[in-house]
Amino acid sequence: MARFLSKLKHVIKINDITPALLEKWGPEECATRSVLATAYRLTHYLNWDDLIYGHITTRIPGNEDHLLINPYGIHYTEVTASNLIKINSAGELVDQGSAKFPFQPTGAVIHSAIHTNRPDLGCLMHIHSEPGIAVSAAVDKIEPIIQANVELGEISYHDFRGVIFNSEDKEPLSKDFPAPSKTLIMRNHGLLTGGETIEEAFNKMHFLHQVCQCYVNCGYIHTPIPARKLINQQILESSVYGNEECRYDTAPGVQEFEALARLLDYQGLETGYPYSEASKHILERNMK
Known part of the structure; x- marks a missing residue:
């Protein structure tokens, strides 16, 4: 679980939007800021x-x-919601937010390159988790080995070309992540997922991380996967529809994200997440 979160004596609330900031940015942007800050936590x-x-x-x-x-x-x-920085798709500063720290050029180049080329993706998530780095460095192609593979869809790959921070780096990256793929292995670097929403990108990352962890735990980083252990492609494709049928009326990733966001609210972090009515009900009931 949280390595530092449970030890913090001072609670840093996630939704720190003031009335002045609400007027400045508007309700939609402020709500988006709260959800994104929750995703970071x-x-x-x-x-x-x-x-x-x-x-x-x-x-x-x-x-x-x-x-x-x-x-x-x-x-x-x-x-927090207020200290997120606003940039444009060219990687230029639009609004500094409440923090005095700058944004990282590498992050701006990677994300603006993909956002520009992929208007279908509203959110991008890029992490350097240990199993993700291991797989990105050692595995040529991710094979369908567990149920989580069903959620990944078409997987794309981008070869390491050095630290990405120049505008010249944008085109090769964007070309290597074409639609409809929402999963990208950045070789020798880490993992990246995308989604129409923050919740979908986050959920994709959960399943991608799960697959990478399985590779590490099963020793497939060092040895080939036996053919008999792979999931049949027909079964893999048919399982996608089964997962969609189990989603009720929520968009991809929302149910899972709400469940995690509630854990932060129980700890007094005040996410400001716009919960569904079902989540509001259980949150209010459990916090009485």
């Missing part, structure tokens, strides 16, 4: 973060050219 909660590195970005409703990104220099447990 949950990334730490699940032990996927890497010091101050990695990024989750999302488009701002009503202005698809503007993206929210974390300040470079703060820990994921310090990310």
Whole structure:
């Protein structure tokens, strides 16, 4: 679970939007900021973060050219709705937010390159988790070995070309992540997922991380996977429809994300997440 979160004596609330900021940014952007900040906290909660590195970005409703990104220099447990930085798709600063830290050029290049080329993706999530790095360094192609593979869809790969921070690096990256893929292995680097929403990108990352962990746990980093252990492609494709049937009326990733967000609210972190009525009911009931 959380390595630092449970030890913090000072609660850093996630939804720190003031009335002045609500007027400045508007309700839609403020709500998006709260959800994105919650995603950063949950990334730490699940032990996927890497010091101050990695990024989750999302488009701002009503202005698809503007993206929210974390300040470079703060820990994921310090990310709040107000200190997220607003940049445009060219990687230029639009609004500094409440933090005095800058945004990282590498993150801006990676995310703006993909956001520009993939208008279907509202959110991108890039992490350096230990099993993810191991798989990105040692595995040529991810094979269907567990049920979580069903959720990954078409997997794309991008070869390591050095640290990405120049505009010249954008085209090769964007070409290697074509639609409809929402899962990208950045070789010798880490993992990246995308989704129409923050919740979908986060959920994709959960399943991708699960597959990578399985590779590590089963020793498939060093040895080939026996053919008899692979999931049949026909079964894999038919399982996608089964998962969709089990989703009730929520969008991809929402049920899972809400369940995790409630854990943060129980600890007094005040996510500000716009819960469904079912989640509001159980949250209110459990906090009485």
